[in-house]
Amino acid sequence: xxxxxxxxxxxxxxxxxxxxxxxxxxxxxxxxxxxxxxxxxxxxxxxxxxxxxxxxxxxxxxxxxxxxxxxxxxxxxxxxxxxxxxxxxxxxxxxxxxxxxxxxxxxxxxxxxxxxxxxxxxxxxxxxxxxxxxxxxxxxxxxxxxxxxxxxxxxxxxxxxxxxxxxxxxxxxxxxxxxxxxxxxxxxxxxxxxxxxxxxxxxxxxxxxxxxxxxxxxxxxxxxxxxxxxxxxxxxxxxxxxxxxxxxxxxxxxxxxxxxxxxxxxxxxxxxxxxxxxxxxxxxxxxxxxxxxxxxxxxxxxxxxxxxxxxxxxxxxxxxxxxxxxxxxxxxxx
Numbered sequence: 394x395x396x397x398x399x400x401x402x403x404x405x406x407x408x409x410x411x412x413x414x415x416x417x418x419x420x421x422x423x424x425x426x427x428x429x430x431x432x433x434x435x436x437x438x439x440x441x442x443x444x445x446x447x448x449x450x451x452x453x454x455x456x457x458x459x460x461x462x463x464x465x466x467x468x469x470x471x472x473x474x475x476x477x478x479x480x481x482x483x484x485x486x487x488x489x490x491x492x493x494x495x496x497x498x499x500x501x502x503x504x505x506x507x508x509x510x511x512x513x514x515x516x517x518x519x520x521x522x523x524x525x526x527x528x529x530x531x532x533x534x535x536x537x538x539x540x541x542x543x544x545x546x547x548x549x550x551x552x553x554x555x556x557x558x559x560x561x562x563x564x565x566x567x568x569x570x571x572x573x574x575x576x577x578x579x580x581x582x583x584x585x586x587x588x589x590x591x592x593x594x595x596x597x598x599x600x601x602x603x604x605x606x607x608x609x610x611x612x613x614x615x616x617x618x619x620x621x622x623x624x625x626x627x628x629x630x631x632x633x634x635x636x637x638x639x640x641x642x643x644x645x646x647x648x649x650x651x652x653x654x655x656x657x658x659x660x661x662x663x664x665x666x667x668x669x670x671x672x673x674x675x676x677x678x679x680x681x682x683x684x685x686x687x688x689x690x691x692x693x694x695x696x697x698x699x700x701x702x703x704x705x706x707x708x709x710x711x712x713x714x715x716x717x718x719x720x721x722x723x724x725x726x727x
Contacts, residue, residue, distance in 0.1 A: 437687040438700070439470045440480040440496035442521070442543075443726060444504045444514045450723065453716045457727065464710045464722035465658035466502045466540070472657065473680035475687060477705040479724065480521070483512035489520045493528065495694045495703075498536040498687035501543025503602070503652060508549055508556070515546060515554070522550040522646075529644045536645040536686040541603055544639075544648035548607050551641075552615035561606035563629040565665040567597035568651070570625040570637060579624050581640050581647055581682065589678050593625075598672040599637065599651035600665065601627070606635035607650070645686050653679040661719055 443460040450461060460482055467477045478496055481488070493499070499521055508515035521537070528535040539547040545558055570593045576582050582590065592598055606629060612618050620642055627637045627650075637650045652659075653676035655666045694700035705724060714721035 434497060434688045434691055435474075437475045437497040437684055437690070438478055438495075438692075438694075438704075439475045439684070439687060440478050440492055440499045441466055441470070441705075442480045442499065442501050442514065442517055443482050444502065445482065445506045445510060446725075447505055449718055450713065450725070453713065453718060454725065458725040460726045462705075462724045463502060463504075463654075463720040464724060465654040465720065466500060467705055467710075467724065468658045469654040469676075469680050470500065470684065472677065473684035475684045478703045479705055479708070479726070480517070481726075482514055482517045484517065486520055486524075489517065490524050493521065493524050493535065493692075495692050495699075497690035497692050498538065498683065499525065500683070501537065501539040501546050503541030503543060505542065508546070508554070514542075515549065518543075518546045519550045519554060522547075525646070526644060533692075534645060534686075534689040535692075536647070536683065536690070538683040538686075539646075539648040540654065541601075541650060541652055544650045545603075545605060545607060547646060547648045548612060548615075548617060548621065548639075551617055551620060555615050557611035557615045558605040558607055559611060559633065561604065561629045561633040561635060562631050563601040563603050563606070563627075563635070563650075566601040566630060567665050567667050568599050568601060568627050568637070569593060569595055569597055570599060571627055572625045573623055575622075576624045579622060579640055580645070581624060581638065585678060589675060592671045592675050596667075596669075596671055598656065598667050598669070598675045599627075599649075599653070600655050600667060601629075601637075601651050602664075603650060606633050608633070608635055612636070645689075647683070647686075649679065658721065659719075660721055661714055664719070 441462050443462055446458045446461055470477050480492055506514045525535050525537055609623055621639045622642055623636050624638045626634050628634055640647045656672040656676040659666055708724050710722040711725055713723045
């Protein structure tokens with residue numbers, strides 16, 4: 394073989410090696426990108442905090458269960474593209490730190506427990522809040538979304554467990570929101586469509602069930618006026634002007650005093666829950682907003698087996714509405 398022929402062969406081999414190396418590097422970069430640098434987490438998992446079994450459920454199922462989650466909150470998350478892991482009350486800091494390193498956000502549901510219960514909902518919420526603040530300060534985007542009692546819990550733990558709610562009366566009260574100036578610059582509402590905002594402003598699409606209220610004066614009394622941005626207010630049946638939605642100024646923490654999940658998933662009669670098409674669209678907006686916030690978090694479980702063992706699919710929902718509960722279905726935990 395001529396010298397020229399040998400050179401051509403060697404050149405061809407060299408080109409092949411360069412191409413193979415380039416393909417290998419590109420493939421490795423693609424793997425790293427897919428697992429570490431994705432712009433959105435399309436498999437978000439939300440931790441929902443359990444709550445002490447309430448009086449009515451304990452009447453129906455005497456001394457059988459210690460905690461529960463109303464299934465409407467689980468459906469609220471699932472309907473926006475998320476999955477759910479229950480977060481247990483009564484655990485230590487190590488447990489909450491571990492689970493908050495695996496889920497992509499936390500939802501605090503409504504209910505009627507007291508904040509001074511030992512090992513209960515509020516104590517767990519305080520631990521979660523402190524860990525979530527720490528994570529956000531470290532640059533790990535971690536949202537919290539509180540509904541009704543969870544909304545009240547948000548300002549309670551932010552005030553270092555100093556009680557600042559007042560008695561009020563907003564039971565079965567469907568309301569439109571009285572937005573405050575600047576609400577449209579908030580994270581919660583700035584991307585809402587004009588028709589969603591119009592529905593919230595003019596239609597009674599937010600349903601309220603609460604006997605305590607957070608007021609702007611109450612927030613000021615515990616030094617939270619500069620920590621939270623009040624977005625809307627409402628009047629209760631006795632003339633109390635209460636905060637109905639807010640967000641933390643620095644962290645992705647949000648609170649709604651009303652119940653968006655009930656518009657879509659709770660059907661007990663005589664509760665004045667709005668089920669109109671507009672009420673459903675409004676509720677879906679809040680669910681989508683929260684899950685999109687959770688998509689910004691890249692936490693994951695150690696492996697698939699751990700993830701599957703943790704999901705709420707391991708627990709059967711119970712048809713509690715047929716037994717006289719205000720909830721159609723509940724997850725009940727012994």
